[in-house]
Amino acid sequence: MLALETTDDWAFSVDIDIGGAETYTNAVTNAIDSIYALVVWANAPARGWFGLSTFSWTWQRDATTGGTIFVLSASGFAFTISAGAHDRLGIPADAAVNEVIGDQPASGTWAPISKISVKKYMRTLAAGDANAGGAVRPGVPGLGAYRPEVSAVGTAIDAGRLASILATASNPRRAVVYQLHTGDWITLAIGTVTRQAVDTTHYRYDIQAGAVTL
């Protein structure tokens, strides 16, 4: 899944209520960092429900749009949430629930049918005996000063979605991408996106990317 920083209005506030409403005010401009910050806020000791309920989030592909549907969950007490996060994160208002599922894709998100491959992203590993391409390990040669390679496979819906969200990209163009094998969300500069048909149904996308973004 890829979440693009967009020019949408990300200055939203959303109320969460477990025995008393508290308000989260968003200050980041992409969907991943936003849902992540919302959950960190909801689990902070300052919350009235700290220790009683623990929030978490997951995502799923929306096959209708090629975007990302967020799922916000809480273990413990049920919660009530206002509609403040609906426009950007797709999470609707709901009451007395332990899970709320988005009813529209989050802004700037792209979830093609395949996982997104991120290769040659430089990683810093612990000290060890050998190194790998794209990694830095103390005391071992092999600095991977490569440009990341980002690619994925998708359908026509995914093609339409990607062009659509790129039209809303903020300038400079930055996105957060999930790298499966490291389990990390990585912030990349997003350059030119190229596409080629690989069969009658699928397209392959290659995204020119640069890491350690400004």
Add this chain to the structure above:
Amino acid sequence: MAYCYSEGPSTGSTAALPHNSTMAVIEQATPGTTTYGRPTTPKLFTAQLADIQAVWDAQTPAGLYSITWDSAANRVVVATTNATNHRPEMVGNGENWFGFTQALAGWNTSWTGASAPQAVARLLGVTVEPAEDWAQVDFAEYRHGRIASIGWGNHQAHQVIAYFSGENIATMQAGYVTAGRVRIHQDETDVLPYAAAHPGGYVDGWVVAAGDPTEEGDTGDLWSLRMVVAVPR
């Protein structure tokens, strides 16, 4: 299907760039009166016909008109609904645009174009790839490998391959449907526009590149033409 360019006014003999925006009519009972009709803004061919009909209904001495494009026959039909004898008159390149290439003489209550209008090309099939973002993007690299990616762009583009039979080569080469603003139906029965979540809809865009008709195989009757159609965003 092509758009006609028009700046108005909706009637009268003088207008800017009237080459394919205008059709005129004379009624038998008032042969000294010529009524011109045109849209006041650029319009899709079928919407242009509706606009001309509305102007004629309001401006002609007696007639009430029906101006339609017969999709099955691929002909334009001009008729009155109140049995008023009349004769359409072509202006500029109207005879090719509307398909009234015959000599227009005498009076009648209904007229059918002798030729297919060059504003419409019937395709055997068309490949319209989903939109691509056609932004210009530059990478800028700063100290310590830090990177910013700056993008500029105001349109998306569709790669299009139109397949058509030999009888439509003249229409494709005439240029009305391969230049300027066009509407491409991937499925003629689909009335919804292209959208990211509906990539099978029709595409309204401007042709920014077009190749030449190319023969497919050697049967002599299957041709293709590649285009790039840009859509402002």
